Amino acid sequence: MMDFTKKRVLIIDDSSAMCSSLKHTLGNLGIGKCETSNSGNEAIFRIRQREFDIIVCDYCLGEGSDGQQILEQLRKSALISPSVAFLMVTAERGYEKVVSCAELAPDDYLLKPFTPETIRLRLERVFEKKETFKVIYELLAQGNSAGAIVECDLLLDLKNKFAIDLIRMKGELLISLDRHEEARVLYEQVISARAIPWARIGLAKTLSMAGMADEAIEILELAIADTPQYLEAYDLLAKEHETQGQTALAQAILEQAVEISPQTLSRQTRVGEMAYRNGDLEKARRAFGIVVDQGRYSFFRSPSDFIRLSKVHLDEGQQDKALSVIADARKSFDKTPDFELETSVMESLIYHGASNREASMLALEKALEMKEKNGLVLPESSHLDLAKSCFLNDKVEEGRSLVKDIVSNFYDDEKVQGMVGQMLEQVGRAEESKELVENSVRDVIKLNNEGVSLAKKGDLAGAIALLVSAAQRMPQNVQVALNAAHALIVDSDRNGWNETQMDMARYLLREHEAKYSSLEKYKKINGLMKEVGLKFGVNIT
Amino acid sequence: MNLIDTPHIDVKTIIALNVHEVKNLMALLMFKLDTVQVVDDAITESRLLCHRVNDHMERMLLLFKLQSEHLTPHISDYSPIDFVDEFVANAQILAGSEIKIVKDVADAPSYWFFDRELVEIAMMNAIHNALRFAQHEIKIRAYQANQMLVLEVTDDGSGYPAEMLAAPVTTFLQTNRGLGLYLAHAIAQIHTNKNSHGQLSLHNNQHSHGAVFGLQLP
Structure with a gap:
């Protein structure tokens, strides 16, 4: 039997009764150090304070927050290391559906009610697996992916009980090292026994890497038809279509995925961006609106969501709304130089749209000053907006120099060059576009x-x-x-x-x-x- | 006085929601019982009763799902050995001290693809049935045969009646083993791989008597 006495546990459940019952059950396994949280944000606060070895989280946390969101936030922001055991607790079978759609799965999940024996065995297994993968994770932390693959093979030769997980890991590592031929063979072997969704996704990735886009698309469409809840397939399919220039199709596919799982805000953002690129302002507004609203109480919200939403309002001619989103952002975030710069750029564009030339110029000057003073590198879309504002406010030379910067930075990126062309057209300088781009590339x-x-x-x-x-x-x-x-x-x-x-x-x-x-x-x-x-x-x- | 219109309600859904709520309350009750420190027969028996109520609730919810929508399994990879370990531990709680639950995983594959929760429900139903007929022992076995994972529950009772073995599926609901077998059959059926799908097999042990309940998963 495994020794749990030194493990530190955090229980997350919105019901205090459940928390104390679970605490007792875990106490019976010998766990002494056990803390509880009644909400996601409180839990994240605690996790930032100290390290835990085990997190037991209820899926249903009430008030628009759920365990899956917490898991994704914790893993994506690396707030918990791979060695931490994360168990999800759920009252109903429905969670399996969630976990099969999600990019990130917990180490295991438990259906209520469960016996102390069940949670003990599950925890033992999770740690056994983590122990198996320890060497691999250490090699990966040193950046030695090739070594990690060798280790996977070694364990697979020993008929390790986590064979299927090792195969999956090996496939991902092969892909990361661009060894797509080997990866393809591996995935084809898995699929010949059973068409597991992740193996199909892997196969599609290797086909795409080998330049066989049509074959990749075919596999992805097959995966979606058989397991429509497996969302990674939609993301990849959208990307394939985007690469082929089929942006409307890419948007439609992302929308399908969002329909299935509206909670994943990063995908909502992608829908918004794609819709915005396609000139579908209504869909863009809706997507960014959801991101801003639902991310409001999250630890991981970002000002760029607000900027994007504001921009859609502006494009729709709703200057009041655009401005109020920026005001909202100002209330919600720390005023770092980056934030000040990006919001000032937006404000200058909004005021210009509202024919308030003076305020527009003022905001622009503030933005230029912030950029100069702090030597900031802007994300490309804000960089372009800044250039746009310069042109609109008759600072033509500054505008040109900004455009030159961005084109030379992204000299081989057609998407960015397309954005530059669009912007110049909007400010009535379409005829300069070709020359400006060509000159910059030549330089x-x-x-x-x-x-x-x-x-x-x-x-x-x-x-x-x-x-x-x-x-x-x-x-x-x-x-x-x-x-x-x-x-x-x-x-x-x-x-x-x-x-x-x-x-x-x-x-x-x-x-x-x-x-x-x-x-x-x-x-x-x-x-x-x-x-x-x-x-x-x-x-x- | 105004008469209040009684709106149409979807009785089926409301029943399901209530069963769900009862199940949640049962879960809380069971966790509460686990916190009782004293060793007491009444407490042990209450725990057992809770498990049984819970298993029945689960059955009802599953039946509701089968009737109202397409039941899709959530297939993932699991170790059959780990699955049996955990299952035996929990079945032993139900069996108490009279009947011994033993396992045999010598020929189990290292991993297999199935819906852990559904298969557990099907197997737990088999345990409930076996407990009524077993004398001393129930055996849980996992092994691989003909590209199938076979999970078996064998008791040492008098075996299935001959007429049931003759036409199992149609007799399911008319016997006192009823609903559990019906659900196990449905659960086996929705497990598919390539062109084959799962089977429920019932037969009697050739040497000793005893009923053998088998789930074959592709």
Whole structure:
């Protein structure tokens, strides 16, 4: 029997009677340190105060909050580590439906009533599984995914009882390392025995990575037909259609998913964004409205939800509503420089829409000042809004320079360039659009070439100075980042180990790893970095 | 005086909601009973009664679901060995000290796909039946055969009557083992994989007598 005496437990249940009964049951298992919370927010407060080993949470917490939301918030914000056991308690079978739709599942769930013996056995099993995966999680924490795959194989060869979980983990790791061929074989094996939804999703991902978009779509549609409650399939399918330029179709698919599970606010946000892109203001307003309303009492709400909603109101010509959403946001959030900047940008646009030129100019000047003073990097949509406001308030030069920044940052992103074109059209500068975009792209290419040619001429210091500052100005530009990293690494290779520069190179590469690790050039420079590290006896992860 | 119109009410739904509420109250009552420290026969018996009431409530809710909507299983992967461990522990509570519940998981696969809660209900119903006929022992067995996971409950009583074995499904509701078997059959049926679906099998033990209740899950 497992020793539970040292485990710290948090029970979350809106009924105090249930809390004390559960506390007693757990006490009988030998658990001494047991705290209780009657609401989600109180629980999150406690979890921020100290660490727990076990969280037992009731699914139904009353007043618009449920255990699944808490679980997702805790795991997504990494407030609890993977070693924490999270058990969901539910009164009815309905929760299984929730858990099968959710991206994140608890470690296990229990249907009321359950005996002390049941909860004991379930907890033992959860910890047994966590123990099995411990080495794998440790390797992952060190960034060693390839090692984690080897460990999975090792355990699978030993006929480990958590085989199916190990296979699932291995598939995800293979995909993360772009080893999609191996992953595909793995998923096909699983599916040949049983068409489990996660295996189908995995297979679709590998097909998409292999450039077989149509086959991926077919698998996803099959998964949705068989298990319509499995929502990840909708997300992926929407993404596939979006990549193919079918944004209306992507929106419709996301809407279906939201219909099934309206509680997942991140998906509501995606619906809103997609609808906004498609010019479907009514749907966008509805989606962002839900996000703002339902996220109101959550620890994890974000000002950008308010900004998005305000923007839809503005586009619909409802300046009053747009302004009141911003006022609402001002009351709800800490006034960080980022927040001040984004809200000021919105206010300048709203006042302009309401023909209050003076107030618009004032808000714009405040925004420009905030940006200048704090050296802030804005999300692309706010960046564009700031440029728009400049054009509207006759600060044409500032507007152009902002557009130039954004285009050079996203020089290979058609979506962002489309947004730039749209904005320029709205401010009556459609004819400048092509030239502005082309010039900006040309400037980046020129700068890149200058850096590379300096490096070729042997002026590494000059190349580094040029490229690193450019990489900082355009954090999204992968070509600039790769060239900068290359110059930094070559410098260490030729002139001896330079810790600061190698750190910088590593940082630049890792920033783009998620999106571009399959790029040939990325692999080459990443490999060179490791080689140079080895040459100087430094192991770079 | 004005007459108040009696609006039409959906009796079925209201009954289901009330059964649900009773089930929740039972859960609370059971947790409360668990907090009683004294060892007392009346308390032990009350606990047992609560379990039985609860199992009946579950049955009624399930029946309601079967009648009113399509019952979809929530299939996930579980270890049949863990499942049997837990099931035996809980069945032993129902059985008390007279009847011993034993397990045999030597030939169980390391994982299988099924709806844990539904299968537990089906199996628990089999335990309720077996307890009425068992002399000393009930055996729970899990093993793999012909691409199926087989979960068996075997008692050492007098076995199923011959006429029941002849045409099981149609006789289900007319015997005193009734509803439980009907539900077990329905639960087995909704477990599907590729082209095969689950089966309920009833037979008598060849060596000793005793009834064998078997769920075969693809």
